[in-house]
Amino acid sequence: MENNTNKEDFYIGWQDKAPGKFGRAARIFALLSLFLGAMTAAVLVINQKGFADSVFEFGETTQLEGFLTLDPVPMLRVSKEGRSEGMLLVGLGKFGSEATIDQILKKENIQLEQDASLKVTLKGTRIYHNGKSALELTDGLDSFVGAEGDQLKAEPAISSFGRKTLSGEILDPKCALGVMKPGYGKPHRSCAIRCISGGIPPIFRASFADGQVLHAILLGPKGEKINEEVLPFVADKVRICGELIMQDDWYVFKLEPESEIIRLSYYGAEGVSSTCGG
Amino acid sequence: MSHTYVPVLWNRQKKIYDLVLWGGIFLFLAIFIACQLIFFPEITAESLIIRATGTLAFVMLHIILAIGPIARLNPVFLPLLYNRRHFGVSMFIVALVHGIFNLIQFHSFGNSDPILSIFTSNEHYNSLTRFPFQSLGFFALLILFLMAATSHDFWLKNLSPRVWKGLHMMVYVAYGLLIFHVLLGVVQTENSFFNIGLLGIGMVSLIGLHLMASLQELKGTEKPDEKLDEDFVFVCEWDDILENRAKTVMIEDQNIAVFKYDQKVSAVNNLCRHQNGPLGEGKILDGCITCPWHGYQYLPENGQSPPPFTEKVETYDVKIIGEKIYVNPKPYPEGTERPPAIYTPSSPSSNGK
Numbered sequence: 315m316e317n318n319t320n321k322e323d324f325y326i327g328w329q330d331k332a333p334g335k336f337g338r339a340a341r342i343f344a345l346l347s348l349f350l351g352a353m354t355a356a357v358l359v360i361n362q363k364g365f366a367d368s369v370f371e372f373g374e375t376t377q378l379e380g381f382l383t384l385d386p387v388p389m390l391r392v393s394k395e396g397r398s399e400g401m402l403l404v405g406l407g408k409f410g411s412e413a414t415i416d417q418i419l420k421k422e423n424i425q426l427e428q429d430a431s432l433k434v435t436l437k438g439t440r441i442y443h444n445g446k447s448a449l450e451l452t453d454g455l456d457s458f459v460g461a462e463g464d465q466l467k468a469e470p471a472i473s474s475f476g477r478k479t480l481s482g483e484i485l486d487p488k489c490a491l492g493v494m495k496p497g498y499g500k501p502h503r504s505c506a507i508r509c510i511s512g513g514i515p516p517i518f519r520a521s522f523a524d525g526q527v528l529h530a531i532l533l534g535p536k537g538e539k540i541n542e543e544v545l546p547f548v549a550d551k552v553r554i555c556g557e558l559i560m561q562d563d564w565y566v567f568k569l570e571p572e573s574e575i576i577r578l579s580y581y582g583a584e585g586v587s588s589t590c591g592g
Numbered sequence: 593m594s595h596t597y598v599p600v601l602w603n604r605q606k607k608i609y610d611l612v613l614w615g616g617i618f619l620f621l622a623i624f625i626a627c628q629l630i631f632f633p634e635i636t637a638e639s640l641i642i643r644a645t646g647t648l649a650f651v652m653l654h655i656i657l658a659i660g661p662i663a664r665l666n667p668v669f670l671p672l673l674y675n676r677r678h679f680g681v682s683m684f685i686v687a688l689v690h691g692i693f694n695l696i697q698f699h700s701f702g703n704s705d706p707i708l709s710i711f712t713s714n715e716h717y718n719s720l721t722r723f724p725f726q727s728l729g730f731f732a733l734l735i736l737f738l739m740a741a742t743s744h745d746f747w748l749k750n751l752s753p754r755v756w757k758g759l760h761m762m763v764y765v766a767y768g769l770l771i772f773h774v775l776l777g778v779v780q781t782e783n784s785f786f787n788i789g790l791l792g793i794g795m796v797s798l799i800g801l802h803l804m805a806s807l808q809e810l811k812g813t814e815k816p817d818e819k820l821d822e823d824f825v826f827v828c829e830w831d832d833i834l835e836n837r838a839k840t841v842m843i844e845d846q847n848i849a850v851f852k853y854d855q856k857v858s859a860v861n862n863l864c865r866h867q868n869g870p871l872g873e874g875k876i877l878d879g880c881i882t883c884p885w886h887g888y889q890y891l892p893e894n895g896q897s898p899p900p901f902t903e904k905v906e907t908y909d910v911k912i913i914g915e916k917i918y919v920n921p922k923p924y925p926e927g928t929e930r931p932p933a934i935y936t937p938s939s940p941s942s943n944g945k
Contacts, residue, residue, distance in 0.1 A: 326877070326882060328887045331605075332605060337671070351648075355651075356627050359643075362784075363781075363782055363783075363784075365634040365635050494639070495636045496639075505699070507714060508713055509702070512703045546715075
């Protein structure tokens with residue numbers, strides 16, 4: 315008869331030590347799991363699509379002098395390397411900058427016309443990617459450092475490329491230019507929707523086969539805001555038709571009246587074509 | 593086992609288990625972060641945390657779900673089953689970090705309540721490719737939370753083993769939700785062969801292991817129908833059961849474990865009152881039937897845990913005629929004393945009428 319207290323071939327968790335073969339099996343399983351887990355981590359990371367070399371200077375505010383304009387969207391035009399660069403102004407979190415700017419102007423008793431510009435000094439957190447930049451008014455009303463002189467009539471250099479069809483994604487510039495990585499695609503859709511519904515002007519992002527990326531500020535036919543209208547299409551692959559304009563250093567795309575935003579297949583090609591429709 | 597509730601009843605094996613577990617967690621995170629910083633240093637800290645914890649939690653869930661069938665297929669893996677609840681709670685903590693960072697990153701600091709935003713920012717519920725996959729992750733995390741919060745014998749006792757087990761079987765619902773969460777999220781976005789390949793390997797492995805364990809269980813549990821009389825059903829020959837071990841039979845929906853020990857035979861219900869563990873796969877140690885899952889013990893003659901423990905299982909009448917063992921599948925109430933049948937090859941003996 316087998317010894318009634320023989321525990322060598324039976325495992326009990328509350329015993330101090332597991333019998334040999336049980337301990338060995340557990341060790342093999344643990345080592346195998348660690349190896350497979352490590353391999354999974356490495357394989358998944360190495361085979362990612364990668365991330366843009368965009369920058370969000372989180373935790374670091376910069377003071378900048380330039381011209382505040384509201385057309386086509388709130389922007390600070392700064393001088394950089396001898397040329398003028400438009401920095402999109404965005405609010406803290408997932409909000410646009412309009413409310414903050416309105417409060418600043420009211421507080422300073424300034425009535426800034428839509429087609430005017432005013433020399434101001436602002437401080438905020440810089441966001442930039444691929445030659446385009448934005449400034450987050452991180453400190454709210456305290457982002458305004460001062461204004462200088464009278465407002466001037468803004469005279470932007472505008473050139474039209476005519477009617478175009480763009481294929482790509484509708485996004486928020488704050489994330490697309492560097493706050494989020496990736497700041498596009500399906501996982502980021504909810505965030506982009508929050509940002510655009512919070513007042514950040516939508517932009518259209520079309521990437522080309524050669525790696526170039528076009529960012530265009532997206533407006534209605536008369537240059538009006540269309541944040542609410544585009545929400546159902548944000549971060550989807552879509553095709554839009556309208557007029558492509560270069561206003562200073564920013565592309566602006568004005569949707570054609572009555573034209574629909576067409577959804578494309580998830581992995582559809584992006585780009586620009588010279589015809590509308592079809 | 594303990595007759596009082598303490599947060600964690602530590603012993604040497606649990607300490608080793610947790611040490612290896614958390615060592616593995618930190619090792620995985622270290623490898624993930626190191627690879628990320630070497631190959632894609634442009635990533636933001638938030639995205640890195642979200643991806644590392646999401647991947648780790650999903651890998652851990654696969655291991656947790658694999659442990660059950662592996663331990664059923666080969667009892668040498670039983671140490672993995674013991675303390676698996678610590679594995680589950682650890683996995684929930686990792687998943688919670690993933691969920692919180694997602695909530696902050698994608699839904700907070702905006703014009704909507706962050707939780708509400710998970711369900712209302714993307715409303716394409718009627719489209720598979722545009723489906724708001726984050727809502728699936730939310731519900732899976734909710735299930736994992738309920739499981740982690742009740743992952744203690746206090747809840748097992750107070751909810752009853754049946755309710756507790758039912759709640760914890762929802763891990764399979766969580767797994768299903770997470771498969772779609774991953775498939776419609778990162779797999780769809782990254783569009784990589786490796787993502788879909790690894791997801792497929794994980795799913796197929798788990799389904800295969802569960803099928804194999806179920807088949808083995810079906811084969812292992814006999815359904816005898818040879819009757820001695822109106823009450824007793826033939827179980828097996830005396831020599832078919834090893835000393836201090838059991839034969840498991842399913843008769844008239846009764847899952848019965850017939851134990852052989854000290855020239856005697858006793859029958860008890862096969863399901864341990866702790867977590868429905870298979871008592872028939874256990875062993876008699878120190879005079880007690882000992883459950884292979886967590887070491888809960890019962891006396892074979894009355895199905896009662898030795899004092900001060902209070903767990904009880906149903907008992908059955910058994911009979912030995914010559915070399916043949918018989919059982920009456922009509923159960924006695926939990927903990928009812930039934931004298932064992934004595935093995936005397938020359939003459940019949942039983943604990944029945």
